[in-house]
Amino acid sequence: MLIVPERDIADLMTRAAAFEAVEQVFAAMASKDAYNFPVVREAIGHEDALYGFKGGFDRAGLTLGLKAGGYWPNNLEKRGLINHQSTVFLFDPDTGMVRAMVGGNLLTALRTAAASSVSIKHLARKDAKVLGMIGAGHQATFQLRAALEQRDFEKVIGWNYHPEMLPNIATVAEEAGVPFEAVDLEGMREADVIVSITSAFAPSLLADHVSEGTHVACMGTDTKGKQEVEARLLAKATVFTDEVAQSISIGEAQHAVAEGLIRAEDVAELGAVINGTHPGRSSDDQITLFDGTGVGLQDLAVAASVVDLAVEKGVAIEVDF
CATH class of the missing domain: 3.40.50.720 (NAD(P)-binding Rossmann-like Domain)
Incomplete structure (x- = not known):
């Protein structure tokens, strides 16, 4: 299994790469080449937190996995941490074996920004x-x-x-x-x-x-x-x-x-x-x-992209899982 820690994401993922990944996965969804799984989203009754899972499968990109995480509104004030916390897990669609674990905090911000940016490109005057x-x-x-x-x-x-x-x-x-x-x-x-x-x-x-x-x-x-x-x-x-x-x-x-x-x-x-x-x-x-x-497919698209970049640059951590 490959691990790409949160600390390495900023040096790997650019806004341009996030934009391309999200635009492509939106197109795949519309052509029915990719689909999202039902979302689990719950108030856990602790720290006012919302926690859940988003996942899906992109047949075109052969990307399968999920993002686990949510929103902890007290993090910044109490702990100096950002309120949104998440991790992305990718699996091999041929075998079901876990392929990678990727820090999801910065990726979530980048993919969310990329989505609105894609909408501006295609819909704004x-x-x-x-x-x-x-x-x-x-x-x-x-x-x-x-x-x-x-x-x-x-x-x-x-x-x-x-x-x-x-x-x-x-x-x-x-x-x-x-x-x-x-x-x-x-x-x-x-x-x-x-x-x-x-x-x-x-x-x-x-x-x-x-x-x-x-x-x-x-x-x-x-x-x-x-x-x-x-x-x-x-x-x-x-x-x-x-x-x-x-x-x-x-x-x-x-x-x-x-x-x-x-x-x-x-x-x-x-x-x-x-x-x-x-x-x-x-x-x-x-x-x-x-x-x-x-959607979960946004997270999987940017995570798969960052894993490829991490492997290419030799910074992905490989562990025997």
Whole structure:
């Protein structure tokens, strides 16, 4: 078995490699060459933690495995650790034997950012100039760096439940040479692209906060009850997702479907746009929304890529398991 420790991931995995892995696996999912297993996601009744498993099988890439982990909200304050903790396990699809164990914390941030970045590439207007950020935590910085690579943005605007955290994303924008401005939620009407990355259970972004022609990437809702945006926004938008089953059960679409505002049939796969079997954006005044629920295949794709890189560079640890 090969081990790629968390400490080595930053030197191996780039945003470009994560983007390519996620884009390819979304395409494979849409063409039915890859599928995800049902998600296990539980509140464990200890440390307010959410813990679970996401897995799947990519026939095209012969990638089989799972990610185990979740969200420990007290980690940063109590222990100086990031709140999201996870590990990816890969198996040989021919034999079932374990192939690799890979640190999943940085990979989770990179693959989540890559997913919204892929959605911006394929769904945002080409002339998008203002990028809106809702959320300013650890993962928001990854989201912002990845999003800035997809269009020639001239300005970043941001809002967060805790305004004192906004310097986290302001610094990233300024490092990229793009001015940053803190706004209230009504100020999001200026944005051409909005990325929301919070762990909220009540919506902050309302339908009236989003202008015509905007692309919205909702990246924080991955559990029953979580909600970042008003359900009415999904009724106004053309909705895309990583996987429809997750979108309507644990993603942002769960609320719009429950309220009868949209049907499961109204949610399209982003992979179909990548494959060219769905037209994607059809006009400059259309609101598009990507419901990024975070599928296991994303984790497996980036983990498999990083294992290959670790072997190539001679840094993978081999143990007799």
